[in-house]
Amino acid sequence: MLRDAFGEIVAQLTPEIGRWPRREPGEMLVAGKFLKYADMHSFYYQTRQIFGDGLYRFTCGSDSPVILDCGAHIGLASLFF
8 A cells, every 4th residue: 555655656756856846844645644754855766766666675584574674764664664
């Protein structure tokens, strides 16, 4: 569900990302939840890499791996996992 929602966001923003100002905070409704961001460009490129390109996709030998997300830039990795 989230992957589809983020895929739609990327598709909608791709032709328009150059028109968004840098370093302006905002929020976006994604799958019924408001997500706050500090910069639309960071949000867009991380969304594209994580959900579109599969940056964090991996094969695991366990059905319930332990994942430590120690970055917390804008929280997209946490949402992905």
